Amino acid sequence: xxxxxxxxxxxxxxxxxxxxxxxxxNQRIVGYETLGRWVREHGVESLGPFFQDPNISEDMxxxxxxxxxxxxxxxxxAASDESELFINLKPSWIxxxxxxxxxxxxxxxxxxxxxxxxxxxxxxxxxEFTGKLQELTWIVELYREFGCTIAIDDVGSGFSNFDRIAxxxxxxxxxxxxxxxxSIVHDGYRAVMxxxxxxxxxxxxxLLVEGVETKQELRSALQVGARYVQxxxxxxxxxxxxxxxxxxxxxxxxxxxxxxxxxxxxxxxLSVHQRLDALxxxxxxxxxxxxxxxxxxxxxxxxxxxxxxxxICQGDGYQISSNYTRSEVGWSKDESYRQANWTWRPxxxxxxxxxxxxxxxxxxxxxxxxxxxxxxxxxxxxMGEGYYLFLDLSI
Numbered sequence: 001x002x003x004x005x006x007x008x009x010x011x012x013x014x015x016x017x018x019x020x021x022x023x024x025x026n027q028r029i030v031g032y033e034t035l036g037r038w039v040r041e042h043g044v045e046s047l048g049p050f051f052q053d054p055n056i057s058e059d060m061x062x063x064x065x066x067x068x069x070x071x072x073x074x075x076x077x078a079a080s081d082e083s084e085l086f087i088n089l090k091p092s093w094i095x096x097x098x099x100x101x102x103x104x105x106x107x108x109x110x111x112x113x114x115x116x117x118x119x120x121x122x123x124x125x126x127x128e129f130t131g132k133l134q135e136l137t138w139i140v141e142l143y144r145e146f147g148c149t150i151a152i153d154d155v156g157s158g159f160s161n162f163d164r165i166a167x168x169x170x171x172x173x174x175x176x177x178x179x180x181x182x183s184i185v186h187d188g189y190r191a192v193m194x195x196x197x198x199x200x201x202x203x204x205x206x207l208l209v210e211g212v213e214t215k216q217e218l219r220s221a222l223q224v225g226a227r228y229v230q231x232x233x234x235x236x237x238x239x240x241x242x243x244x245x246x247x248x249x250x251x252x253x254x255x256x257x258x259x260x261x262x263x264x265x266x267x268x269x270l271s272v273h274q275r276l277d278a279l280x281x282x283x284x285x286x287x288x289x290x291x292x293x294x295x296x297x298x299x300x301x302x303x304x305x306x307x308x309x310x311x312i313c314q315g316d317g318y319q320i321s322s323n324y325t326r327s328e329v330g331w332s333k334d335e336s337y338r339q340a341n342w343t344w345r346p347x348x349x350x351x352x353x354x355x356x357x358x359x360x361x362x363x364x365x366x367x368x369x370x371x372x373x374x375x376x377x378x379x380x381x382x383m384g385e386g387y388y389l390f391l392d393l394s395i
Contacts, residue, residue: 031084
């Protein structure tokens, strides 16, 4: 007599649940991540422990996963709107299945239910992958050629490294929720979050922040340039699909509040321009480091309280003045920065060109200061012929 394994759910008790993914662009539900649930008499349980159990065979994992996947695809195909379905696939499963059979079961299911493949997002999940990355890339490309969107899940959690991102060229980067939570209270993690935003922009991908549970975390997602969000702030995974505009009113209110705060912050930052207007428009003559230092010392009393550093550079990138840095006890002068060259900074040359073209100051994007590890922005403006004043402003 065969003994039933209590850790393995019967197929008839397995159901896909759907957690909404919301676009911050139009504040509507654009898709759902499908998550497995074990629906039993005494309640509903996540299938996470089942899929993570090393004592259950991969064939059993695959059987249950494909059963869930087919149910989810059937549901999304019958939906009245054009919601997308985010399907989690382990790279090892994709790799071994295709190498063994030459078939991609998900594509076969899409054909069976006649669903537009553009509505399917293949999430390559976070796991250690021991196969050949080049071969995995070629297999993933078959999904892309069929019309599916490629995403990488849990970016920043360990195995979803930059090598994999560069090779697979996803259209969506899904950021690990723990990075987001730490970024709220830790500048280092905030910088890492911003780096993901930069990577996404450089490769033509959108940033999806998952695990958003509070309005503060939603604000953090907005600050790093997330296009999509998901999490308990909106909804846990549910058995049914939801109305596309279910969270629109709440998001409109939060985005409006965020926008107003950001405008106020930028107005404060840009007020430095008005306070330095007389200096900027005056005929300033600088021929050596001492004269450059004298210009800064004359203007120190006019800068805003959030200015933490001032210096003057020439158009070729060489700093002519000393560094003037604000501390709790006042301003200090460091002559060792004279003749430092800053053309290696990615914003320097483009900012010089823009200042010359537009004849006005420029405020940089936020970044983490190398010396203090604080979040700052740099305001730069032309002064005199061929000289440029830089002010580092704390955020």
